[in-house]
Amino acid sequence: MNRDAPTSTDDDRRDRQVAPEHRWPALIATLVALVAYAFLPSIIPPFARWAVVGVCVLMLVVLIAYNPHHLTRESRWSRRVEIALAVLILAANQVAFVETIVRLLNKHGNGSELLLASLQVWITNVIAFALVYWTMDRGGPVSRVTVKRSELPLADFRFPQDEDKDDIDEVARGSSQVMDWVPNYIDYFYFSLSNSMAFSPTDTMPLTHRAKLLMSLESFAGFVLLALVIARAVSLIG
Template identity: 35%
Template sequence: MTGHHPSHTNDASNPYSEARWPMAGAVLAAVVLTLVLPDDLRLGPRWVLPLVEGLLLVALIAGDPVRISRRSAALRAVAIALVSVLICGAIWSTVRLIDDLVSGGTETNSASALLQAGGSVWASTVLAFSLLYFELDSGGAAARAHHMPPTPALAFPQHMSPELNAAHWRPRYIDYLYLGLTNSTAFSPTDVMPLAPWAKIVMAVQSLVSLLVLGLIIARAVNVLA
């Protein structure tokens, strides 16, 4: 939702609203992963991305604490900005890691350092994409708490099986985290089907990124250990 709706401004009692802490925990986990990345895999100085992400997260929590239920154009803009920063950081680290794997960077000469750096980058992409799905699907968590569209961008099993009572079900962050994880390991949709064009594109990009990272890491690690 893009507009402000006074009647729902602080509707924290909405039974369909989601707790803030899972999403906030995912952002904090992404911040930690950014801090432990090697300098040449990080976008900007060590403190820049964590500071920006932390400030945006604080703004979200201050504007809509405890449960995500307030529909506001300003909060929506902050949420999209936060996800954009996370995605940019994850993609930058992925590109730098792939470049190091191809050209032979400092992290790629040690199997343990390679696995640590590669694992951090891969986990960062999973978290960033899961938050992207979380914020874009059906207008975001606050919009989903008040209304679900007849055709969502991402179709979960509950949407495709009427006997599961989908009319009274809302996807939570854990559902999007599971989507991000399975899409990064299976390199294709598993139980969640992308219906909207943007969902198909984003899931395809995540699958390709994960395939490149995991494939090159495994190949390089085998080469180092051989």
């Protein structure tokens, strides 16, 4: 697909049955992540954190103006802004994650404040990884519903619906092959949440090296944070 021109809801989707994805789930999640990051107790100067939030909000406004309600159009520049937004939120939160780990290890600061900061970092991490998965898999949210399946980039993840065609009828009717199902942000958020809590794939499997590396990073971060939070909580109780 030519990324220089916006996709057409009439021409490009004529062979697809799936409806375009709503803007609001990813938008709400992004705003929650930005609020959690902005008010994170941190030694990072407030102006630096608010600068990151400001840049992210600016990119978000541009993307909303381009696709206000449904994700139906994409150009080369909008795709780059979409990727940059997800990567910036993830990268900024990794810095906050490292700082939080150092503070937990050195037992700096108020205990309850550190536990709250850990929760904020963990929530932002789940949302940020979900945004990255959602943005990269099969060309992103617009490509997944506008490009013919035979022309889509290789999938980074395999969802249960991708294998349900031969299941019982009421399950098979919701499969990718039968009803042209594709994952949306809520699917990636659930997947990210499960990966961060279970520290391993649940019902969705990584297929590419980049997917496996990202999942490994998320699981490792979740495990380390949980272990140190438990240790900190035990020391506070003791």
